[in-house]
Amino acid sequence: MLPALMTAGAAALAAIGSALVVPRRLRPDATARVTALLAVTGASAFLWMLVLVAGTALAELHGVAERIMWCSDYIATHRDSLTPSGIFALGGLAGVFVSTAVVRRRQCALRADPHAGELTIVVSEHADAFALPGRPGEIVVTTGMLRALDPAERRVLLAHEHAHLRLGHHRYLRATELAVAVLPALHPMLAKVRQATERWADEEAARAVGDRALVARAIARAALAAPASAKAQAFTGDDVVGRVQAMLTEPPVRSLAVVLRLGVVGAGLLASTAASVVLVHHGVVALLGHCG
């Protein structure tokens, strides 16, 4: 039991730790992919730990243990009630089930209307724009936002939102949201993935219009037109100022420092995955291995 907990803890920590050293200057597409992958690995290690602890606790129960013939040799202790850690793990699994169901429900609600055109204009003074995923997906822009931008800046906005849809950025966000629903400690990684997908779409827009300063201007003007709200900005995770600054500097390049830090991230990812595999193996052995 203790090794399982320690392995799961190590796996989750390796995932979180590696996320911290993902280099800032890394290309945003790589950042989004690596961070989402780390979140999913960390969450699955945690999930395996819960399944393992809960499964063992259930298998040891009087009445259950006798029925599971193939592992009664190994699970020698027969108990009348669940161990505290078993209760904790079952509670954790129930929590995970509820929170992922809530997240999935919300994710399914925020989908494009399949009958809508690719660009939906909403009459509203509130300057806003976003992309609803789906096939082919839908770009939603308010009239307030359209009026705030000049034609070239509007081209940037449309290219940015189109890049979200074309490259399926919602998949990285959704996977990370589910990972956070499993293991709330991963929450900072969601902000990181969100920020990386925004930067990614900015770089795509810059490629489409061929002018980085124009992209910087479009982002800044749109942000200044959007109404200020003290509440939301803490967790939107999109660092508008950082995005504008990134567009005013040269595009990200591969440097030795970036490659070295990526090596550390890769090692963390490998450790996290290995720990997950060990956990699964441990679980399978516990239930089947000694049954000859």
Added chain:
Amino acid sequence: MSDRRPTGALEREVLAQLWTMPDGGTPAEVLAAMDTDLAYTTVMTILTRLWQKGMVSRRRRGRAYVYTTKISEAELAADRMRATLDAASDPRAALSHFVGSLSSRETRALRALLEEATPRARRK
């Protein structure tokens, strides 16, 4: 490079442009307002296609058509969008918005950056 923009992107740009013109416009007026290197015939073709798809309306004025947006459909879209967003507990957090909202410090920083990013000739 603009000539090779995919049709979908051009349709979106023209539709967005038309939305900023309350009285609508002829293909020539839309082209002039778009500040682009597109050809007149391209804009005309795109407007015709948008009209065929039922996304804009048009009426004759002299020898040209004046294209206008469909406000009623945008209002329907607004209702649909409100319902969609209500389904999410926090659409700001759940969706990728083009920009989030700013703190006052960020607003000051952005204004400074905007100055830097705007070439003097283009500044309005």
